[in-house]
Amino acid sequence: xxxxxxxxxxxxxxxxxxxxxxxxxxxxxxxxxxxxxxxxxxxxxxxxxxxxxxxxxxxxxxxxxxxxxxxxxxxxxxxxxxxxxxxxxxxxxxxxxxxxxxxxxxxxxxxxxxxxxxxxxxxxxxxxxxxxxxxxxxxxxxxxxxxxxxxxxxxxxxxxxxxxxxxxxxxxxxxxxxxxxxxxxxxxxxxxxxxxxxxxxxxxxxxxxxxxxxxxxxxxxxxxxxxxxxxxxxxxxxxxxxxxxxxxxxxxxxxxxxxxxxxxxxxxxxxxxxxxxxxxxxxxxxxxxxxxxxxxxxxxxx
Amino acid sequence: xxxxxxxxxxxxxxxxxxxxxxxxxxxxxxxxxxxxxxxxxxxxxxxxxxxxxxxxxxxxxxxxxxxxxxxxxxxxxxxxxxxxxxxxxxxxxxxxxxxxxxxxxxxxxxxxxxxxxxxxxxxxxxxxxxxxxxxxxxxxxxxxxxxxxxxxxxxxxxxxxxxxxxxxxxxxxxxxxxxxxxxxxxxxxxxxxxxxxxxxxxxxxxxxxxxxxxxxxxxxxxxxxxxxxxxxxxxxxxxxxxxxxxxxxxxxxxxxxxxxxxxxxxxxxxxxxxxxxxxxxxxxxxxxxxxxxxxxxxxxxxxxxxxxxxxxxxxxxxxxxxxxxxxxxxxxxxxxxxxxxxxxxxxxxxxxxxxxxxxxxxxxxxxxxxxxxxxxxxxxxxxxxxxxxxxxxxxxxxxxxxxxxxxxxxxxxxxxxxxxxxxxxxxxxxxx
Numbered sequence: 162x163x164x165x166x167x168x169x170x171x172x173x174x175x176x177x178x179x180x181x182x183x184x185x186x187x188x189x190x191x192x193x194x195x196x197x198x199x200x201x202x203x204x205x206x207x208x209x210x211x212x213x214x215x216x217x218x219x220x221x222x223x224x225x226x227x228x229x230x231x232x233x234x235x236x237x238x239x240x241x242x243x244x245x246x247x248x249x250x251x252x253x254x255x256x257x258x259x260x261x262x263x264x265x266x267x268x269x270x271x272x273x274x275x276x277x278x279x280x281x282x283x284x285x286x287x288x289x290x291x292x293x294x295x296x297x298x299x300x301x302x303x304x305x306x307x308x309x310x311x312x313x314x315x316x317x318x319x320x321x322x323x324x325x326x327x328x329x330x331x332x333x334x335x336x337x338x339x340x341x342x343x344x345x346x347x348x349x350x351x352x353x354x355x356x357x358x359x360x361x362x363x364x365x366x367x368x369x370x371x372x373x374x375x376x377x378x379x380x381x382x383x384x385x386x387x388x389x390x391x392x393x394x395x396x397x398x399x400x401x402x403x404x405x406x407x408x409x410x411x412x413x414x415x416x417x418x419x420x421x422x423x424x425x426x427x428x429x430x431x432x433x434x435x436x437x438x439x440x441x442x443x444x445x446x447x448x449x450x451x452x453x454x455x456x457x458x459x460x461x462x463x
Numbered sequence: 464x465x466x467x468x469x470x471x472x473x474x475x476x477x478x479x480x481x482x483x484x485x486x487x488x489x490x491x492x493x494x495x496x497x498x499x500x501x502x503x504x505x506x507x508x509x510x511x512x513x514x515x516x517x518x519x520x521x522x523x524x525x526x527x528x529x530x531x532x533x534x535x536x537x538x539x540x541x542x543x544x545x546x547x548x549x550x551x552x553x554x555x556x557x558x559x560x561x562x563x564x565x566x567x568x569x570x571x572x573x574x575x576x577x578x579x580x581x582x583x584x585x586x587x588x589x590x591x592x593x594x595x596x597x598x599x600x601x602x603x604x605x606x607x608x609x610x611x612x613x614x615x616x617x618x619x620x621x622x623x624x625x626x627x628x629x630x631x632x633x634x635x636x637x638x639x640x641x642x643x644x645x646x647x648x649x650x651x652x653x654x655x656x657x658x659x660x661x662x663x664x665x666x667x668x669x670x671x672x673x674x675x676x677x678x679x680x681x682x683x684x685x686x687x688x689x690x691x692x693x694x695x696x697x698x699x700x701x702x703x704x705x706x707x708x709x710x711x712x713x714x715x716x717x718x719x720x721x722x723x724x725x726x727x728x729x730x731x732x733x734x735x736x737x738x739x740x741x742x743x744x745x746x747x748x749x750x751x752x753x754x755x756x757x758x759x760x761x762x763x764x765x766x767x768x769x770x771x772x773x774x775x776x777x778x779x780x781x782x783x784x785x786x787x788x789x790x791x792x793x794x795x796x797x798x799x800x801x802x803x804x805x806x807x808x809x810x811x812x813x814x815x816x817x818x819x820x821x822x823x824x825x826x827x828x829x830x831x832x833x834x835x836x837x838x839x840x841x842x843x844x845x846x847x848x849x850x851x852x853x854x855x856x857x858x859x860x861x862x863x864x865x866x867x868x869x870x871x872x873x874x875x876x877x878x879x880x881x882x883x884x885x886x887x888x889x890x891x892x893x894x895x
Contacts, residue, residue: 262820298823318643348818355706355767357684381684384766385707386777386828406676428643429770439820446814454679 236332248340258343258444264326264421265439266293266300279304279322284311289322294436299352303434306425320430325422328365336365341415346394346445350438353382353389358425358435362398365419373403376413380423382435392443396450412452544578545569545585553593559601562586562593566604576610580633583608587640596644599652606637606655615661622663634659634666638673647677688768696721700738700833703766703773707831713742718848721835735835737845746853749829752780754858758829760846761864763837775833776842778849778861780826829853839863 242249250258266272272291279289289304308320331337347360358380366374376398383389398413399406421440425433552565569582586605590596609630616626625631634656641648648670656667686706693699701715718737725731752758762776792802810816830849834841842863850856 259814260816260818262818265820267821296824298821354765379680379683381686383686383706383709384703385709385775386764386779386831387707387709388823406672408672429767431767431772432765433767434765438823439818441818441820443816446810 232333239332255343260348260441260443261344262439262441263339266437267297269293272300274327275300275324276327277302277322277324280307280311280319283316283319284313285309285319285321287320287322289324291324298438300437301434302423302437303432305432306427306430308428308430320428321424321426322433323422323424325361325363326420328419336419338365338417338419341395341418341442344415344442344444345396345448346392346443347421348441348443349380349391349393350388350441351380351382351391352387352436352438353380353384354434355382355384356425356429356433356435357381357427358423360393361422361424362413362418363420363422364414364417366417371402375401377401388438392445394445394448394450396448397453399454409456409458410452410454411456544581548582549585549589557593559593559595559598562590562595562601563604566608570608576608579608579610580629583633583637587636590640596640597646599641599646599649602637602641602646602648603651603655606634606652606659609634609655609659611658614659614664616664626664631660631665634664635669638666638669642673645677647681648673690769692768692771696835697736697738699768699773700736703768704738704740704775704831704833706768707766707775708740708742710742710744713740713745715740716848718832718845735841737832737834737841737848739830739832739845739848741830741849741852745827745829748827749853750855752827752829752855752859754855756781757860757862758856759826759862759864760842762842763866773833774837775831776837776845776865777828778830778832778846779828782824782826837865839865 246252247255264271264274272293275291277289277291279285279287281287286307286309287305289302291300291302293299294301302322302324304322306320306322308318310316310319329337329339349360359377360380362376364374364376366372378393378398380391380393395413395415400410400413401407423435425435548568549562549565552568553561566586569579570576583605586608590601595601614627614630616622638648653667653670656664656670660666693702697717697720701717704715705713716739718739719734721734721736723731723733749758758778758780760776760778763774764777765772766775794801796802832842832845834845842865846856846861
């Protein structure tokens, strides 16, 4: 009885501090659907806030046991990888590498790592789908954009779609980060239809105040039957929060990167498609810029 | 201007004496009637500062009463405010001139500009209807509606506490609409904002942000599309084909110009345009293509240029199976000199910038075209035209993969919906 209260307390604490490490490791897998609700406080505009009390959440024992087995397996793999070298790569490979392929799309498992969303979440009418391209060699993100804003009294603009990699999780749903400090540009091989996309990098920060911070830059597609190879240096990414560019800019920290996403929102109604071959990293020796935007305070205090 | 100054003087005098006074131009100020600037001049009733609007409406001049009632109707909590003001100004013709007239009507109606926030919001909503959403001087005119220097904070307490918040929000709304349409503000916008809101106010901050970020991203597109898109379909096709060809030495050929012919018996024949492009590399690839294997005409594929979508078709071959691929020359075949040299002099000897990923296997693209209609007859004419520069096409079977609606670039070979063979008259060999 007292134990269950202590466990419930730890859930409340973890949801407020937004620190996933605080969640009791045995209780986490037991609450199967509640984890996502605890960690995302997104409220769809026009709906009332969700206030289900914790005693109404459902527990499941078999799924819990499976989850515990899975998580201990991941933990073991992590420890073994740590012996092999940084991030599981052998040391000489880590030190000498100049290119790395991070995401490629060769089978359905690769596609499952990505989440596709559109403005249906806020009540809009765009559609977006993701599937494997011909010969299972590429991923195709296609759909239709519709800029009609939902009539909920709050939203003014609509018409976007997005594809984002799932957050990398360590054992027991801990936050895991990619370390890309060896590289200084992002390399994409894509084939678009002429629409301008935006690439977002999320760093999954420690403090919940920064949880809407994204680093963005544009991808301008040329269209046509030929593949387009795009190199975007990390120094060009600018900081934005909730869609608004911030005043104090600082360069992206490469050792704590969580996910990468693509967004389309160019206010043109109609079908779109984007074919992605792979997403990789490149250490461009010719690129010496540290940051493309001024770091001094441009809007001094009143 | 003379008459306005005299009106203002009259107002000051009446305020000084504390008398509720109505200026009826016909009666009390006969010198106004003589002034020549009374053309279209609205009789603005002069009110004392201490009196409210309700009192001053009581004894109106009969000539001005009709307009006043109409104005009151638009301000009296109607669901869509100022709609009929715009209707009255435009008189059926919606353009920049009528929009400016509507704004001027509002400004002249009241010297204190009551209801200016609602009016500005309504004007911003109406801009797309009048077609002026990309005109900077219209935005400056809308900003001009704000009364000047009233909202500028005068001491540190006013500066601290968000002086006149609704007006600042309205100013931000104007700038946000400019930002959405990608219009760069100019010096006049800056001076207007400074005059209305003062330095370090939210609209001025937003203006500074616009002026910082817009120039940074204005030329970020390596494949820019001109703002005024070409109207002529042949020119548009030429521009977009050169864009997707990715080869500066590619040649654009117009196989058919659009024309409408009326024959002798009254029948109309419409010819649609066919514009094709082929680069020397593509020509070479096609010349080396094995005529026993078919080539495919695939399409239509979408290409977006800002807000317009155009469609193009491609002529491509199948990816070669591994046995028919070009043989790689063994490096040990000849010890006297290297048969092929692969020196990449840009990078150092041990710099390797290749990605360890399987290359996507795709057939080579031989030519692209854009046509007015996507049916087989039009595309067959394109193939005929291509035969003149690529004689091998006369022996190669051509298969048409024309999908009814725009779909992905790689069509699944199992599920074709429009596969057709081009008839015997166009080529010599049977399809395999």
